[in-house]
Amino acid sequence: MRLITVERCQPGMKLGKTIRDENGKVLLCKGTELTSSLLAGLKRYRIFTIYIDDDESEGIEIIESIPAELRAEAVSVITEGLNSLVDRKGNESIPQRMMQTGRAVRSFQKVFKDILDCLSKNRVALNLLATAKVHDNYLYSHCANVAIYSCQLAIANGLPIKKIEEIGLGALLHDLGKMYIPPEVINKPDKLTNEEYDQIKTHCELGFDILRKFHEIPLPVSHCALQHHERLDGRGYPRGLKGDEIHQYAKILSVADVFDALTSHRVYRPAMLPHRALEILYAGSGTQFEIKQVQLFKDSIAVYPQGVTVTLNDGRKGIVSDYNFKSAGRPIIRVTRDEEQQVVTPYEIDLSSKDHLCMEIVEAEALL
Ligand SMILES: [Fe+2]
Known part of the structure; x- marks a missing residue:
């Protein structure tokens, strides 16, 4: 199996x-022979990359770190929960609001517990590319992904279970304030005006103001909403906090948040592959993000996910066939073409033991 763009x-x-769609409903089954009209349908659903089975990639199995059903359940819990926490008309009674909040928090805690169980049991390099995403509502799927990445990172930090659960709840709720920003501003494909950017920046305080009123929500969780755009050097927002003024949870969340934003398709730019997004995190390491968090994150995710096509510096071409737990940046490659681009009988090389070889081009990237 390998990953290619629908294009x-x-x-x-x-x-x-x-x-599947975001609700877990099957759109197309594994094994389906793709036709022009099915491919056009995938584009309409805003699906940009798919896995295909062919001779070159036979036997490469893609491990799903989080089952598609669990991710779909998380997205539906987030959709319902965030909507129930927002009182847009301002006419709900206090007992009514309290009941809805209690229910939403319990469903968030339950779905996060399932994510935590799954990630604790299977210590794999996290690869969310493996779950084909339908890009119909970015906010809800983003919150689900940030919860999954934050959970993995909190585990890597060796935090106690109570803190991991609080980070999870904070991640699921971190962008709650965006529910109050007009969708035409959030989804604007062109450059934002200064006023629009200022409007988006209010989402941190808006979310915090809602969350801190509910006694079911621990204060550090509300601070995840308030502080996830703060940066170590004080250039973040809303308060311009620096270094240790920023809560530990927010430092973890900011890495997960930026990584998911970069690796997701947005209306104004295509998605990046994980290794490119990591380069951006590294560029901000020590100034925007804690060095330790970026390092732990790199060790926790699949930097070069299975199924991605790569070209080596000697011209050979192949497919990433497996992770390398000794060295996340040097996976195992199934070589399918030689230096002259002639098809060869596939064979595997372990890049961690071949210091003279490196990956020059990761092919899907240019097309994503
Ligand atoms: Fe945000």
Whole structure:
């Protein structure tokens, strides 16, 4: 199985992984032979990359770190929960609000517990590319992904379970304030005006003001909403906090938040592959993000996910076939073409033991 862009997919290719919508409903089953009209349908659903099965990639199995059903459940709990916490008309009674909040918090805690169980049991390099995403509502799927990444990072930090659970709740709720920002501003494809950017920046305080009123929500969780855009050097917002003035949870969340934003398709730019997004985190390491968090994050995720096509510095081409737990940046490659781009009988090389070789081009990237 390998990952290719829908743009590059040809009719007749065979789908390697079942595609579901955000609610978990099956859109296309694994094994389906793709036709021009199915490919056009995928584009309409805003699906940009898919896994296909072909001879070159036979036997490469993509491990799903979080089952598609669990991710879909998380997105539906977030959708319902965030909407129930927002009283847009301002006419709900206090007991009514308290009841709704209690219910939302309990459902968030339950779904996060399932994510935590899953990640604690299977210590794999996290790869959310493996779950094909339908990009219909960025906010809800972003909150689910940030919760998954933050959970992995909190585990890597060796934090006690209570703190991991609080970070999880904070991650699920961190962008609650965006529910009050007009969608035309949030989803604007062009450059934001200064006024629009200022409007978006209010989401941290808006979320905090809602969350801190509910006694079911611990104060550090509300601070995740308030502080997730603060940066170590004081150049973040809303308060311009510096270094240790920023809560530990917010430092973890900011890494997960930026990584998911960069690796997701947005209306104004295409998604990046994980290794490129990591380079951006590294560029901000020590100034925007804690060095330790960026390092732990790199060790926790699949920097080069299985199924991605790469070109080596000697011209050979292949597919990432497996992770390398000794060295996340040097995976195992199944070579499929030689230096002259001639098809060869596939063979594998372990980049961690070949110091003279490196990956020059990660092919899907240019097309994502
Ligand atoms: Fe945010």
